[in-house]
Structures are given as structure tokens and as C-alpha cells.
Amino acid sequence: MEDMYHADRAMSTQQDIKIKADKVQVYYADNHAIKDVDVEIADKTVTAFIGPSGCGKSTFLRCLNRMNDTIDICRVEGDITIDGEDIYDPKVDPVQLRAKVGMVFQKPNPFPKSIYDNVAYGPKIHGLARNKAELDEIVEKSLRKAALWNEAKDRLTAPGTGLSGGQQQRLCIARAIATAPEVLLMDEPCSALDPIATAQVEELIDELRQSYSVVIVTHSMQQAARVSQKTAFFHLGNLVEYDDTDKIFTNPEDSRTESYISGRIG
């Protein structure tokens, strides 16, 4: 009942709904990892998922582009729609879905290829460029958006693995942007980075909000407060509270949320 109330409030303050989850359950074999999660994620907004380790926030994030399909024992129930289309419909090809819902991972994972090839990989497999010139343009645009162009433009043929950690993560973001997604999922994108690189990536996330709906999982409450407009707090597989970020951090409704942000659980 309480959850419904918060969901109503969240809706009332928002514009377009991009992603809507309804009674989502996730099981790993017999383990019930996500319980009854309802959430609506707005377009052109940064939404943060926070919560203690193992609370299911990453699992839920991976449901949004069906990355959980790659794990044999994982089972998802309930409805998740993007632009009103059920992404778990048997007619949906996860490949097409993932082109639309990009993902950036916890640890920077550039392919052992050149910087250029890393960014061009997505456009190539999805056939987004008709010729080399268009591909060059996409690569440049993506690198610029990821704030990496100035550092990388002279070494596009150098291996992506040779960059620093922060640069690698921005390269991964550029790689994700290059496929022209509509939603960008980020799974603790800064956890492997030092503070300076983190600041750069956070700045970037704020800019990405102009064009995409961004969902970020983070274990850092400060980060959630800095970059997001909406915050969802997960605990033991439940979505405990979902509201404007300001509201969550200043005046949470649920006692568990309060305990977590004040550092008593986590």
C-alpha cells in the first residue's frame, strides 16, 4: 500500500514514462532475488538505484535490457515495458532491445581492439553507417559526447586497453552511445575509478541526461545525490522507496531508507 502511494507521487511530478515495470520477480534457481518491484522510469532523467550490497539493484538493472538472459538459471516474471512494448514478449529479439537499451558495466571492459574499433563496433553490427565517412562521424560524435575526443583523437588506432581507467570507462560510454540507444543503463560505472575520473564520468552522466533516459546503479549515496533526479532504494530484493532524489535524501518516508542513508544498514 505504501509503495503504491509513492509510485503515485512519483508519477505526478514526471513527464514521459520511458520504462514501466510491473510486479517484477526474479529468481536465481530457487533464490527469490527480486520481489514484486513496480517502478516507472522517466525519459531524459537520471534515475539512481541505491541499496546495500546484494539488495538486487544490479539484478533489476540487468532485467531492463535482458542481460539476465545470458545466465542460465535466472528467471524473470512480471511485465517490463519500454515505450509501452513488453520487452519480455517472445516476439522481442533481445539483440534489438539491447541496441535500444545500452549498458555500461562496473569495470571498464574495452575490447582488445583500437579505440576507433571499440566505438565503431556497435554501429557496424547494427548497420548504422552506410559508409566509412558516416562511421567516422558516428565515432567522433560519440567520443565527443563521452568527453573523450580531445584525449583520443590523435590515437584512434591505439588499443583501447592502453587508456587509463577513467578514460576506459568513458570509452565504454562512447561505445554504448554510438549505437544510438534511447536508454542507458550504468552498473556502478565509477566503482573501479579514482575520485578524479569519477568526477569526470559524473559530469558526463549529467550531460547525457539531455538525450537519454539514464539509469544508474550506485553504492555511493553521495553519487546518487549528485547525479540523479530520481532515486529508488532497494533492500533485500524489495523496492522500498522511490521518489525524487531530494526527497529521499532529506525526508524519506520509510524507516529502512532512513537507516540506510544515515549509515545504519548497508
Next chain:
Amino acid sequence: MQSLTLPFIAIAGLAVLGYFLAKSRALQVSEGDIRKLVSLPSQHALNAVLATIVPAVAAILLISLYVRLTDGTGSWFFQFVVIGLAVTGLALSLIGIKTETRARTFAERWILGLLIFASTIAILTTIGIVFSMLFETFNFFGQYDWRDFFFSTNWSPNFRGNSDLGIIPLLWGTLYISFIALAFAVPVGLFAAIYLSEYAGPRMRSVAKPAIEVLAGIPTIVYGLFALITVGPFLRDYFAAPMGFGQSASSVMTAGLVMGVMLIPFVSSLSDDIINAVPQAMRDGSLGLGATKSETIRQVVVPAALPGIVGAVLLAASRAIGETMIVVLGAGAAARLSLNPFEAMTTVTVKIVSQLTGDTDFASPETLVAFALGLTLFVITLGLNVLALYIVRKYREQYE
């Protein structure tokens, strides 16, 4: 060799004697209170046993080597030295037993020495391999021009002398067969590894993996017989003869295909290790961008694993080149430079076997050539192995 029986029995007897003497002497010097001893009586006993055995046995090995090298005969002097050493070792260790003697340290030094010796056997083996072939190869090149050996395209040994012993037709057969084997085994092994690690469900895996492992455990003589009685006649009757390629059951194709089957598990298990070493994050990155599984494998996993796979292929090539029984039974004995894969050809290993079995005369070039062939084979495979192991090692370090 019967002259060794007595020394060995003597040494064993002295060792047993030493064990009990040392133990009782240790108890005696401790005056019944073993807490006075720095080392336990059993450690004194162990030290005595080792001091008796180790120098004496080492002497046996050294002296028998010396006797062989100088063509002398050992007999009495030899037995005297060996048994003398054993007695001396025993006596010294017994005299050394005092309350403050660190028998454990001494015993452990003997053991460490034995461990070090054991680990040098691997080195000695390599030296043995190289020298056993090097000497006879020199003898061979004393009787036969090395240029003819390496550059002549004719192989026709003749036990009355005047043989042509050119390695080129043998190398050609070896490489041709290895090429066919790899052309079969690499795609099949690689795809099998990819399918098993990326696609197969647990049930499929539980059947296919052991089946492929069984293939790996089958001795090569079995593959050889398979080539001889099944694959050879089949290829002749259904391919070579109808298509006008020849009438021979032994052929490059027969040996190559069967060797290919033998190499499947080798390639697939090595590739499996290598593919699994590619971090999952790499796969997730590609899948997260909307790549299909096969795109991920072809464009991310395989390129990332490429150095390792190349290393695996080189190791497989080295195996194919050194394989003997399959080619002995499947490839034929005629040295021939031909492109027709359904013709019988022969290999370096086949000729090593044929020149060294039956009546051999270690003064004739026809026998000695086998050592030159062996050395060539060893050098080629060693080169491939070193290169492959280097590449694989570098590859693993990259992901560790």
C-alpha cells in the same frame, strides 16, 4: 649387470643395521631421557640410513657411467669402493651422535639433495636426447654429404650402399599429412570448444565433453589400426578409386584424417581453456551493445583469444609432425613428392622406425640416417613447442 646385486644387498643391509644402531646409540647418549637430545632418535636413525645409502648409490651411478665410458670392467675394486662408502657413511653418522647433534638438519640436507637430483633428471633427459642423436648424426654426416641429406629430393635407401637419403620427400609427406590433419582438427576442435563453452546446455555438455575426452585417451596405435582397416579401404573404395585418384588404401588423406580425429580433443581442450580465460566482462560488453552471441564470439572473444589459439594450433602441429603410429599404419612407406592426397607417401617418423627396426648396422649411413632424421624432427618440434608455450604463457599473463 649382475655385479650390482651384491653391492645393493650390502647397502640395504647396512642401512637397516644403521637404523637400529643409530636409534639405540641416540637413546644411549641421552641416558634414557630423550628430552636431553636436540634431535629425536628416529631422526638420528633417518640420518644414518641416508648417510649409508645416498653416497654409495651415487657412487654406483657414477662408477657404472665411468666404466661404460672407458670400456673398463668394474668388478672387485668397484664393489669395494661402493661398500666402503656405505660403511664409512654409516660409521661417521654413528660417531656423530651426541646429545647436541642436529640430526634432523643433516637428514633434511640429504633429502634436499635427493629432491634436487630428482629435478635435474628432466634436464638430464633433454641432454640425453640431444647427445644420443648428435653423435650419431655427426657419424652420419661423416659418411654422407649433409647437402645431399637436406636438399636431395630423392629417398631410396639401398643396403648395398650408394643410397639416396634426401629428407625433402619425407618432410613433404610429413607436412602434407599434418596440414590435412590440422585442416580437419582445427575447425572441428575450435567449433566444438566454442559450442561447448558458449552454447551447449548442461545435458549436451555432460555427454559431449566426456566423449571428446575419451577420444583423447585412446592410444595412437588404435587410431593407426582404425586407419589401416577402416578409413583407408573406405577412402579407396568410395573416393580414390571412383574418382581416378589411385588404388592405394594407405594415403596422405587416410593418415591425415585419422590424425585429425586424434587432434580434435587436443585442439578443443586447449581452445576451451583459452576461450574461458577471456573475461566474462568482455562478453557482457558486447552483448550489452546488442551484439548476437555469434557476433560476440567472432568479433570479440576469438580475436581476444587469438594468440592463445595460435599457440594451441602450433602445439597441435608439433604433435602432428611427431606422430608415428598413425602414419606407420596409414600413410604408406613410399617416399614421394606428389600433390595427390590419395597417394601413399611417407614421413620422417615412418622412416625413423623403418631404418631402426629389423637388422641394423650402426656403421652404415642407412641406419645412421635415422638419427639425423630424429634430430631434425626434434629441432622442428622443439621450435614449435617453445614458440607455442611462449605465446600461450604471454597470453595467460595478459588476463591474470
Next chain:
Amino acid sequence: MKTSLLAADARTKKRNAAEARFKAYGFAAIIVAMLALLILLTSVLGNGMSSFRQTYIALDVALPEEKLDKSGVRDLSVMSKVTTIGYAPILRNALLDALAAQGIETELSDKDIGNMISKEAAATVRNKVLANPDLVGQTVSFDVLASGRIDGYFKGRVTMESAALDGNTSPEALMIAQALADAGVIETKFNWNFFVWPDASDQRPEAAGLGVAILGSLYMMIVVLVLALPIGVASSIYLEEFAPKNRWTDLIEVNISNLAAVPSIVYGILGLAIFINFMEFNQSSPLVGGLVLTLMTLPTIIISTRAALKSVPPSIRDAALGVGASKMQSVFHHVLPLAAPGILTGTIIGLAQALGETAPLLLIGMVAFVREYPAAYTPDAGLFGEASTALPVQVFNWTQRSDPAFVERASGAIITLLVFLLIMNAVAIYLRRRFERRW
């Protein structure tokens, strides 16, 4: 460009088709591998299972004193002057009697009928008589070996058509054999002798057995086990636990991984040059074979032993050192026992490899035709010094014979070899399952 997720676009369809093709290639590869295994096993089993059965003729043989012991005093030294040539006609007469008793008429010559009995049979009967001279003068029932062709007829290898073209038998002989079989005189029984008898000459494949080969292989395995296990374990302990990290130990490591990949035939050359030509050990002896196989197996054992030692966590070593044990004691009292199952598994797998190895044994003369069971020790030849052969080499030997009956023998020998390997691997798997420890 807004596209619906619910409808796959053309490009996605194409990509999915490529995906399906790729997956099919992978599946095909698995099928090819499994099919290869299946065909191989079918071929070997199909050719070899019949070697475990053998055709015998039940004969009541009259052993006339005037032929076998003219003196009548049953003196063995005199009786043994009658060779197998003297016994052959006696057996032939027994078979002729049996034909007459069954009322089987034939136009075949007596000699051709005698050829239905294996040449080995005369030797068998002679040995029985010499072992028990009192049999002379009596009529004794023997199950004697039928010749290879008759045996082949009952196993489907020899047909009426092939017999018509064969100098060693004839369709008439096969018809007689069929009639005798219908009458219960000829019977096909389990061939226990296949595992016991030694090899036989080219003309009598029906008498060829694996006895010497199994014994020789067993001796070699003993040599390998006794030498390779302690040396392998000792050198692994040194390299894993004591060796300083320097150029020398690096060299040893590279060397060991290279030795594991050296072609087996090279070890044969090593054995020939070092053990036979230089050390002058006996050719064809299990001792030399065992030494060669030991050197070949060492790298395998060392690699698996080191893996087993490595899997024992450092905390165990620390615990032992912490109560004042020396480094050596911590290794021998704690690490080694914990690593023992892994070492044992690796050793069994190494032994299985050695058991199936053929090429190096050819070079050290184990292809020789050996009919004497080798003794484990003789004062002349020393320990395991008598000439012998080995299972895989026996297979090779039989493939070189012209009589097709030897193909059956070779396949049968391979089945025997595979059964031994299967048992060894099963034991290794059992040990691994039973004692595997997860830290």
C-alpha cells in the same frame, strides 16, 4: 526512426540467421567428433569381439603306443623325440573317425581334412602327453583348435566364395565343418587362451595370444611406477616448495613443459642410443621399455603433482611452520598427504598413457617375435631383462601379418588394451571424486 521492438527488422533477421548458422557449425563439430568416436569404436569392436571366441573340435584321440612310445617304458627323454609331426596324423585319424561316426561323407583328401585342425593342436596334445605319459595307449577326449580358416568360417570372415579362391581351405571343407558343427563336434567357445597364450607364427593365427604381451606390459608398468612416481614427486616437491626463483629453475620448468611435448619416437631413439647401445641393457627387455616410458611419463606426473601441491592452501604450511615444524616436515607431514589423491590420479593417467605407447618400443626391439614368457628376474638377464613384447606393440606386430585372421587378433588386443585403460581411468576418476577437496 522509431522502430517497434515487437517486429524484427530485416537486418536483425539476417543477423539472427547468421547466428543460427554459426550455432549449427558448432553443433556439427560436436556431431563430427562424436561420430568419429562412434565409428572408431564400432570398427574396433566389430573386428575384434570375435577374437574372444574360438572354434574347437571335440575329438576322441587314440594315442597309440607304437607311434608315441615304441620303447614302452614311458621314458620322457625318448618320448620327446616324437615331434609334433608325429602327432599330426594321430589327430587327423581322430577327425576322420569322427566324420565316419557322424556318417559324413566327403571327397576331400585325408590331408585336406587334416588341415581343418590347427597346427597348434598337435603341440597341445604332445604337451599333454609329455606331462602325463600314462595317457599313451588310451583314447582321450581333447578339444583341439580348429584351423584359422574354419574358425573364420564360423565367425563370418571366411565364406564359401572366398574359400573357393583360397589355397588353404575349400568350400567342401567348410561344408564338413558345418556338418560337424550341426552334430555338436565343432563348437565355438570363450577364448580364455587369447589372454594366456604367447604369440604364434604366421600360419597359425588361431593360436596367437596376448600372454607374453600382457606380462611384458605389466613389467614395464611396474618399472614406470617404481621409478616415475618417486622421481616425479621428488622433483615436483623441490620445484614447488623449495626451489628459489632463478634462471636454473626457470630452465627446468621450460624444459619440463617441452619434454611433455617431445614426440614419443624421440624417446625411442634416446632409449636405443643410451640404454641399449651405450649401457648395453638387453634389447626388447621390459627394463629398457620401462626406462624409456618412465622418462616419457615423468613430465606428465610432474605437471599433475605440481598442480596438486599448488592446490594445498598456504595456510596449511603456515600452520605447520607455526608449531615449529621445519619446512621439510611441513611438506612431508602435511602438504604431501593432502596432495596425495591428486598425485595418484595424475600418476594413473600417466601410466595409462605409457601403457598405450607404441612408437618408442618399436625402436628398442620390442617388435621381436617372442614366445617365451619372460621371467621377472634371472641371474643372467637381471631384473626385467628378458626379451618380451608389449600390448600395443603386439597389435602393431599383428597388423604386419598377411593372414586376415590377424586383423581380428589385433582388434581383440586393442579391446583388451582399451579395457585396461578404461579401468585405470575409472579408478583415477573415482579417486578424484572420492578424495577431491575444495578449499
